[in-house]
Amino acid sequence: MALAPGRMIAAMLVLSPVPALWAQTAMPDHAVAEPTQPGEQKATPHRSPAPKNAYVYLGWPNDGEIIRSTRFRVWFGTRNFGVCPAGFDRPNTGHHHLLIDVPLPPLDQPIPHDKNHLHFGAGQTETVLELPPGKHTLQLLMGDADHVPHDPPVLSRRISVTVRAD
Amino acid sequence: MFVKLSRAMLSACAILTLAGTLAFSSPEVRAQHSSMPPNARVYFIWPQDGQVVGSKFWVRMGLSGAGVAPAGVEYPNTGHHHLLIDTDLPSLTEAIPHDKNHLHFGAGQTEAQLELPPGTHTLQLLLGDAAHFPHDPPLMSKKITITVRS
Ligand SMILES: [Cu+2]
Ligand SMILES: [Cu+2]
Helix, strand or coil: HHHHHHHHHHHHHHCCCCCHHHHHHHCCHHHHHHCCCCCCCCCEEEEECHHHHEEEEEECCCCCCCECCCCCEEEEEEEECEECCCCCCCCCCEEEEEEECCCCCCCCCCCCCCCCCCECCCCEEEEEECCEEEEEEEEEEEEECCCCCCCCEEEECEEEEEEEEC | HHHHHHHCCCHHHHHHHHHHHHHHHCCHHHCCCCCCCCEEEEEEEEEECEEEEEEEEEEEEEEEECCCCCCCCCCEEEEEEEECCCCCCCCCCCCCCEEHHHHHHHHHCCCEEECCCEEEEEEEEEEECCCCCCCCEEECCCCEEECCCC
């Protein structure tokens, strides 16, 4: 288990030319918490290229689905693109992020890390979600080794589902 | 360069880890296969057993309770998909063969477009680790039979 973090940090260090920049941009929580001065430019991290035909979609549920349970499985479809855990810079790969009830975040910054932006940094291609009854939106967005969307971004349509109590 | 950076910038703990990595990749210790959580499962999302398909079709490979990683990426509880076509399981203690009956998705793909001649074919998924070895215990799907329309 100790192997992963060590290698991940090493990979990130190799990737980022300026470690100080990495420290600033790779911690979305800090980036959100620290108020930026008006007019201050946020550093733009490197964006990994993605092939134009790469695409990602929600395999299930479908748009408009009525889900008869507050706990359900979601699977991620990925075409012409590969899946790779966070921290490893491999061409034409990324890891999935599931955006729940939020619009797209800025595409030139690391994807936020909170309950509306789930990171699947261990290379997962499906998950089990638990959502309160009601209407929800779901959207997938791929991120690279540093959780930054690709260029062009690889993202799914934003779908709406209705969750009914069990 | 990777090695140098790790040594210079990481703690003693990381160096130990590195030593472990090197030992792991040497052939005599390769008998130790990568492990997987007991609830991990690999399966076909599509097609399903008994399905009739056109000559060119997409295969969707499902993995639950574990992650996908490209070949060569050593990360706990991950692997890459292998699609076995019209063949039995290979040896589970050696690297998975690489030929037209054993397709490797070493770039971390979870879908593949297949083109097969008309008739009945079998498909089975087998997960392999960074070095294309099955895990211990091995993670494989049911062997399914499909019919390709002429
Ligand atoms: Cu991420
Ligand atoms: Cu392989």
